[in-house]
Amino acid sequence: MSKILIIYYSQSGNTKKMAELVAEGVRKEAVEVEVKDVKDTQPDELLKFDGLIIGSPTYYGSMAADIKKLLDESVKFHGQLDGKIGAAFSSSANIGGGNETTILDILNAMLIHGMIIHGDPSGDHYGAVSIGAPDNRSQKQCTRLGQRVAQLVKKINKV
Numbered sequence: 001m002s003k004i005l006i007i008y009y010s011q012s013g014n015t016k017k018m019a020e021l022v023a024e025g026v027r028k029e030a031v032e033v034e035v036k037d038v039k040d041t042q043p044d045e046l047l048k049f050d051g052l053i054i055g056s057p058t059y060y061g062s063m064a065a066d067i068k069k070l071l072d073e074s075v076k077f078h079g080q081l082d083g084k085i086g087a088a089f090s091s092s093a094n095i096g097g098g099n100e101t102t103i104l105d106i107l108n109a110m111l112i113h114g115m116i117i118h119g120d121p122s123g124d125h126y127g128a129v130s131i132g133a134p135d136n137r138s139q140k141q142c143t144r145l146g147q148r149v150a151q152l153v154k155k156i157n158k159v
Contacts, residue, residue: 002153003032004051004085006146007041009064014091014133015055018142021134022053022089025146031153033146038066043073051085051153052115053146054106058090061098062105071109082114085156087149089128089142099129118152120144 004026010016019035026033034049046052054071056063063071074081088106090099103126107117119125128145130138 001032002050002150002157003034003048004053004150004153005045005049006033006035006053006055007038007067007070008035008055009038009057009066010055011057014130015057015089018089018091018128018130018134018138019055021139021142022055022128022146025143025148026150028143028147029150029154031150038064038070041070043070043077046074047077047080049084050157051087051149052081052110053087053089053149055089055091056102056106058092058098058102061101063090063102067106071106074109074113079114081110083156084113084115085149085153086110086113086115086117087127087145089145091130091132091134093132095131097131100126103127103129116152116156118148120148
């Protein structure tokens with residue numbers, strides 16, 4: 001069975017809520033999902049999953065330091081994530097607060113690992129975003145992100 005890992009960092013609880021919503025979307029596709037706080041995640045765990053979705057609040061236009069640290073430490077597995085599916089989501093305090101730059105920074109690290117990134121022609125193109133606590137629109141985008149990543153994982157793994 002295909003497996004997806006959702007990793008998040010959340011100080012206010014907003015990004016954690018987004019992670020839970022993304023997991024709901026994954027479950028809609030009957031794909032196994034694990035949701036973990038980045039503080040409880042070791043870099044070698046990334047190897048055990050077919051898909052990896054990372055969520056971070058926006059700090060100065062980029063990802064939280066704990067997320068960056070995990071990605072930096074994942075360098076020792078360079079090439080071993082090749083062909084796995086990757087995605088990202090972000091929360092910020094303001095419109096124009098850096099959600100897209102945060103997501104793109106996470107996706108850049110995934111691309112360097114050789115991961116496959118699935119854009120979205122509708123809604124949040126790069127990954128789900130929220131301004132503060134996820135509102136109805138953000139909740140739908142989070143669920144959609146999880147579902148689309150799970151669909152692609154199944155397609156790639158021919159499940």
